[in-house]
Amino acid sequence: MPELPEVEAVCRVVRRALKDRRIVFAEIFRKRICAPQTPSQFARAVAGRRFQSVERRGKNILIHLEGVTLWAHLRMTGDFYPVAVPRLTPPTAAAQFVLDNGRALVFDDPRGLGVLRAVKPAQWKRLLGTLGPDALSPEFTAERFAGLAKSSRAPIKLFLMDQRWVAGLGNIYAAEALFRARIDPRHCGAGLGRARLLRLHRAIVALLTNAVKSASLAYRRPGVFAEGETFRPAVYGREDRRCPACAGLIRRIVQGGRSTFFCPGCQS
DNA sequence: CTGCCCCTGTAA
DNA sequence: TTACAGGGGCAG
Numbered sequence: 136m137p138e139l140p141e142v143e144a145v146c147r148v149v150r151r152a153l154k155d156r157r158i159v160f161a162e163i164f165r166k167r168i169c170a171p172q173t174p175s176q177f178a179r180a181v182a183g184r185r186f187q188s189v190e191r192r193g194k195n196i197l198i199h200l201e202g203v204t205l206w207a208h209l210r211m212t213g214d215f216y217p218v219a220v221p222r223l224t225p226p227t228a229a230a231q232f233v234l235d236n237g238r239a240l241v242f243d244d245p246r247g248l249g250v251l252r253a254v255k256p257a258q259w260k261r262l263l264g265t266l267g268p269d270a271l272s273p274e275f276t277a278e279r280f281a282g283l284a285k286s287s288r289a290p291i292k293l294f295l296m297d298q299r300w301v302a303g304l305g306n307i308y309a310a311e312a313l314f315r316a317r318i319d320p321r322h323c324g325a326g327l328g329r330a331r332l333l334r335l336h337r338a339i340v341a342l343l344t345n346a347v348k349s350a351s352l353a354y355r356r357p358g359v360f361a362e363g364e365t366f367r368p369a370v371y372g373r374e375d376r377r378c379p380a381c382a383g384l385i386r387r388i389v390q391g392g393r394s395t396f397f398c399p400g401c402q403s
Numbered sequence: 404c405t406g407c408c409c410c411t412g413t414a415a
Numbered sequence: 416t417t418a419c420a421g422g423g424g425c426a427g
Contacts, residue, residue, distance in 0.1 A: 137421065137422095138421055138422095141421080194422080208422080208423085209421095209422085210421095210422045210423075211420070211421065211422055211423095212420090212421090246420090248422070248423085249422095250423095296422090298422095298423085305421050305422070306420090306421055306422085307421050308421085371421085372421095393420095393421095393422095394419085394420090
């Protein structure tokens with residue numbers, strides 16, 4: 136999935152598509168997507184509502200409509216994009232929102248792991264309450280980050296991916312940030328010095344800031360989050376290839392059931 | 404902490 | 416055929 140930068144790019148697409156629009160009705164093609172709400176409950180909740188704003192926190196998308204909020208999570212393969220002709224919805228579409236200008240916003244999701252839900256303020260506030268600060272928000276300060284990491288006994292890679300501490304990093308950017316900060320993903324936060332934690336904080340912010348620009352620029356083809364020059368991981372997905380910094384071989388290990396890529400030479 | 408689950412697609 | 420995929424919730 137889309138991690139913070141790609142989700143941000145999707146938010147911009149949604150904002151542009153829904154600006155000044157009203158959702159006439161919604162169609163659910165995969166009922167799991169809105170569970171535990173039934174498709175008709177969900178559709179009824181958003182039908183006829185005028186769009187207000189889009190908010191993002193980490194990888195969560197809140198589409199505020201008049202009177203109700205549409206909470207969306209793209210998980211692994213979710214994606215929003217506008218279509219001109221609502222009848223020509225692709226087979227992978229999980230849901231579609233038909234708008235008052237005759238166009239539609241499609242929620243596409245080949246794997247169907249994504250989440251759509253109509254929520255009231257109390258619910259989405261509770262949801263946000265479980266999340267740490269967005270990695271690109273002013274609340275994500277070096278002090279706060281270092282303080283939290285300092286008391287964590289989990290491997291730092293897992294700490295970074297835990298949305299309760301900082302929201303937005305996933306498997307790719309966690310690995311890339313650690314490479315950039317030259318920190319071994321197996322170390323625990325408590326075992327890292329303050330200087331290294333501050334360096335990691337800076338690496339995260341710099342990496343994501345840059346990636347937001349690339350992702351938004353690259354965002355054109357539905358389902359494709361970054362292509363070409365815009366996305367060149369240094370370590371992610373590059374097992375046994377050469378490290379761009381030291382030319383040593385990149386390694387793959389498993390942490391929390393997911394692949395971690397790192398350069399043993401650079402990251403200690 | 405690990406492993407399994409949700410689902411489908413793709414590559415080895 | 417198997418392993419793996421940028422996520423996350425759950426049970427043990």
